[in-house]
Each structure stands twice: as structure tokens, then as C-alpha cells.
């Protein structure tokens with residue numbers, strides 16, 4: 001016999017509690033007690049009973065005029081329909097946070113609340129049992145039918161549980177506990193007694209049959225982002241004798257080797273440092289040593305560059321002079337892009353020979369054309385933005401364009417050349433036509449250098465053009481030739497976009513695909529913070545040592561629900577008793593809990609004596625109220 005406790009509210013939760021053997025249900029009384037209602041066996045066997053008038057306690061119906069029928073008597077008409085229909089509306093669990101008192105999940109309290117009319121003793125008579133397939137624990141294991149699993153959604157589970165008082169164990173129970181006297185006679189209608197269910201582990205919701213969605217970003221992206229965040233924390237090598245602080249920037253770390261071969265920046269040497277600014281963020285300081293600023297007006301261009309924001313230009317913040325390095329230095333501060341490398345380092349720098357297909361090879365692979373087009377479009381876009389603002393880039397070089405992500409390039413060191421080559425004779429920052437043309441030529445040289453893997457590609461122009469023709473499309477060659485062609489009054493960067501029309505579309509497609517990919521990756525991590533918060537709450541609430549002896553804390557009300565839910569999420573076993581270690585199941589349960597969905601879940605106590613059907617919404621209320629209670633203590 002099982003009970004559906006009468007609801008005290010309109011809660012959606014249904015409580016199903018296993019019966020106590022000490023139940024007072026009249027249907028479970030010993031069969032001996034109603035023996036006077038039963039027909040005497042002697043009547044059946046011999047046709048009469050010689051003890052009929054001498055105290056036989058069984059009933060002795062008058063002799064029939066016709067022989068008694070040998071057919072099996074019809075079972076009692078079940079009166080369960082009405083009772084079951086009441087049980088349908090029998091929710092009981094009310095979260096503690098609600099105004100009504102919670103239903104106790106403990107057996108005794110549940111029994112106290114249980115109206116006899118909702119009893120599962122209204123189960124169909126035994127004759128109906130035979131229509132059911134016998135319980136086969138391996139049935140679900142061997143089946144790969146997806147629809148089968150769908151049957152065990154929480155919605156489907158409740159009615160199934162109610163119908164589950166039919167199983168072959170009934171017979172076992174009967175054979176063990178019915179007196180032999182009654183066992184040998186099928187004449188007597190079987191008693192409606194509760195049969196203890198073996199716990200059906202199949203009724204736990206299974207993980208989805210389809211492969212679970214990924215809950216984490218791809219390992220490559222993860223490694224890339226991790227590296228970037230790690231790089232920010234690298235410490236400077238000792239003994240560099242760098243200033244502790246300059247103009248509010250501190251913790252300087254050089255981003256390039258201070259020794260070995262160094263290229264000149266115009267007539268000067270420059271050194272790039274990472275430094276932490278007043279805003280606690282990392283910045284790049286490009287220092288030009290031994291530069292004496294003659295005119296403060298030279299900083300005007302820096303002002304203008306600092307207002308230009310473009311995705312392919314490293315943002316300029318400020319410029320100043322300093323003697324902190326022991327000389328007269330000019331410093332320009334830029335945005336820091338962790339783990340960036342120059343185009344030179346990425347594609348041109350000679351690499352040590354490597355084994356390819358078992359052979360030692362030194363050949364530098366050519367930059368793929370698609371990548372080159374992407375670079376060209378990005379740099380051209382940056383140049384156009386600068387030119388439109390009346391600024392010339394003046395430093396378009398493979399060592400001054402940095403790669404800051406997958407195929408993502410930015411022009412670094414903008415504005416520096418303006419300060420270094422400031423001419424007081426032509427004040428103002430308006431860009432001259434010659435500088436614009438100069439930018440285009442520099443751009444042409446950069447394309448040639450990337451195509452030929454050689455910074456000095458244009459010094460042997462004919463040979464370089466041959467390489468370009470051999471490895472790249474005519475469109476690419478035309479773009480390089482256009483940039484390197486003679487300056488003209490009407491030659492400008494906008495014309496380049498007219499030449500590469502369809503390539504722009506390809507680049508746009510790639511960009512959007514990249515965005516889709518990143519959004520997908522973001523989506524997979526979207527819930528993680530919420531789940532950590534939830535798990536933290538569980539950690540705070542479950543099994544607190546100071547309440548270990550306080551059964552009111554852990555074994556009743558909200559905390560009990562949380563405890564059972566914790567078991568449901570983490571401590572499930574499969575039908576063979578093996579732990580279910582499905583991350584997908586954990587994440588899906590926790591997500592539903594955090595969302596507080598109306599979906600119901602079946603929680604089973606550890607002793608398998610109580611079953612609660614509770615919605616995630618209710619469990620969420622339990623967690624909130626238990627946590628609130630904790631935080632108020």
C-alpha cells in the first residue's frame with residue numbers, strides 16, 4: 001500500500017511514500033479474521049461439512065440444486081477508479097519558503113497526512129496483473145530505442161509509478177506470506193495488499209541518447225586565451241636596470257630582446273615594453289632612445305591618433321619624454337595585445353629546419369593566399385580610416401604590423417613617425433599627398449615581402465614578381481603592382497577596394513563565420529558561472545557538521561529535498577548498480593534548477609522507502625530558502 005498525501009495547497013509536487021508495515025489500513029488485515037465470510041473447504045471438496053453445526057467458522061451456503069460452477073470466480077470490481085482519480089490531485093510537497101508548512105518526507109509524517117482514500121490499495125485485482133509483461137531488468141539495457149528513454153521523462157514517470165504496483169514480485173510475496181491453506185485455492189479472490197516495489201532504476205531520467213552538447217570552449221581556443229592571460233603576468237628578467245616607474249607606468253617588461261641584432265626605427269632604435277598603467281591595465285610603451293624633443297607641438301599628431309579607434313590599428317594613448325632610462329627618451333603608450341607577434345616573426349623570420357615526412361626541411365611555407373587577402377583587406381581598411389582622418393600611417397612594415405589573433409592584424413606604432421619627423425616649418429597635422437602615396441608604396445612592399453617571405457623582396461623586383469606570379473593569383477599581383485605603381489594625383493587606397501570587390505565578400509563571410517564560431521563557444525560556457533554559484537550553495541547547505549545532530553536541519557523540509565536532489569544529480573547508479581558519471585546529466589539538472597523550470601523530477605530516498613515528485617521550481621525555492629536561512633544565522 002502506498003499513499004498519496006492529501007495536498008494542503010495547489011502545489012504541483014506529488015509525494016509518494018512507501019507504506020509502513022504497521023499500517024492501519026483495513027485492507028491489509030490478516031486473512032484469518034474474515035474467515036467467517038469464506039466458504040468452507042469441506043463444502044468444496046466433499047460437498048458438505050460435518051463440523052457445520054459443531055463450530056466450523058467458515059460459511060456454509062445452502063446446497064445448490066445444480067453443481068457449482070468450476071469457472072474462476074470474477075474478481076471484485078475494483079473500486080479504485082474513484083480513489084485513483086483523487087490521487088491524481090494529490091500533491092503534497094510545499095517548499096518551506098511558501099506560507100504553508102512543508103510536507104515531511106519522512107515516512108511517519110507522510111502516513112499521518114495520508115488519507116486512506118488515496119491509498120494505493122486501490123490497485124487492480126490480481127487477475128489483471130497477468131496481462132502485464134513480467135519485470136525484466138535487462139530489457140532496457142539491450143534496447144537502443146530512443147523512444148523508450150523518452151518514456152522516462154519526469155512527466156511520464158509519475159503515472160508509470162502509480163501503475164507499477166503490478167509485477168511478478170506479487171507472486172513471490174504471496175507465496176512467502178500467504179498461508180499454505182489459502183495458496184492451494186484459487187477460488188478465494190486475492191487480497192488487495194501493498195506489495196513492496198523493488199526500486200526501478202530505469203525510472204531515473206537517462207542522459208539524452210544523442211551526444212551531449214559540449215559545455216566548454218574548444219581546447220585550441222581555450223589554450224590560446226589561457227596563454228594570453230598568462231603572458232600578462234610574466235615578470236621581467238632580473239638585472240635589466242629598468243626604472244620602477246615612469247609617468248605612472250610601472251612594472252616594465254621588455255617585449256623584445258635587448259641584445260643581438262636590432263633594426264632601426266628611422267634613424268633611431270626603439271624598444272617595446274609592457275607596463276602596468278595607472279588604470280591597472282597593461283600597456284605597451286614604445287621607447288625611442290636618445291631622442292631630444294625640440295618642439296612640444298610634435299605631440300599634436302599623437303592627440304589626433306589617440307582619437308582614432310579602428311579594429312586594425314593599435315590604439316594610441318599618450319606620448320611623453322623621460323629621462324628615467326638615463327637618457328632622453330621619447331615614449332609613446334599604446335594598447336597592449338597579449339601574445340602578439342609581428343608579421344615578420346609570424347611569416348618571414350627564418351626558422352630552424354624541421355622534419356617533414358621524415359626529411360629535414362628548411363623551406364619557409366608561403367603564406368596562404370586567403371590569409372594574405374585577409375591581411376590586405378584589414379591593413380587597407382586601417383589605412384583608409386587614417387587617411388580619411390587626415391593622418392598618414394607612415395610605418396607600414398612587416399615588423400610594425402602585429403598579429404593579435406587568428407589572422408587578425410593591427411598596425412602598431414602609429415603616430416611615432418609624426419613626432420620623430422616633426423617639421424616646425426610645416427606645423428599642423430594635415431597629411432600631405434606625398435605621405436599618402438608613400439603609405440601605398442610601403443603597403444605594396446609589405447605585400448611583396450609576405451608573398452616572397454623576404455623583407456627585401458622589392459630590391460630584386462623582377463624575381464619577386466616571378467615568385468608572386470608562380471604562387472598567387474593575378475588579382476593579388478595586380479593589387480601589389482597598383483600599390484607600387486607611380487604616385488598619381490588620383491591614386492588612393494579607396495581604389496584598391498574597387499579592385500578586390502569579391503574578395504571583400506569572402507572576407508566578410510569568414511568574419512561572420514568566425515563570429516558564429518565564437519558565439520557558439522561563448523554559449524557553451526554561458527551557464528558555467530551560474531552553475532558554480534549553485535554548486536557553492538549546495539556545498540554550504542549539505543551536511544553541515546554543526547547541524548549533524550540536528551535532524552530537523554538535514555532530514556526534514558527543504559534540506560531533505562536538497563539532499564535527495566543532490567543524490568539524484570550526483571549519486572545515481574544505473575540498473576547494474578554502477579555509478580552514473582554523466583557530466584551532461586549534472587549540467588542539465590543544474591541548469592534546470594537554476595532556471596526553476598516546472599519540469600518535475602522524481603527523488604528517491606536512500607532507503608528507497610520514500611519517493612518525492614518535485615518540480616525544479618520547488619527545489620529552487622528550497623535551495624534559496626535554506627541558503628537564506630543559513631545566511632541569517
Ligand SMILES: Nc1ncnc2c1ncn2[C@@H]1O[C@H](COP(=O)(O)OP(=O)(O)OP(=O)(O)O)[C@@H](O)[C@H]1O
Nearest residue numbers: 255256263272284314335336337340341342399412
Ligand atoms: N601593442 C602591442 N601589444 C603587444 N605586443 C606588441 C605591441 N606592439 C609591439 N609588440 C611586440 O613587441 C615586440 C617588439 O616590437 P617591434 O615593433 O619593436 O618589433 P621588432 O621586430 O622588434 O622591430 P624592431 O627591430 O624595429 O624593434 C614584438 O614581439 C611585437 O609583437
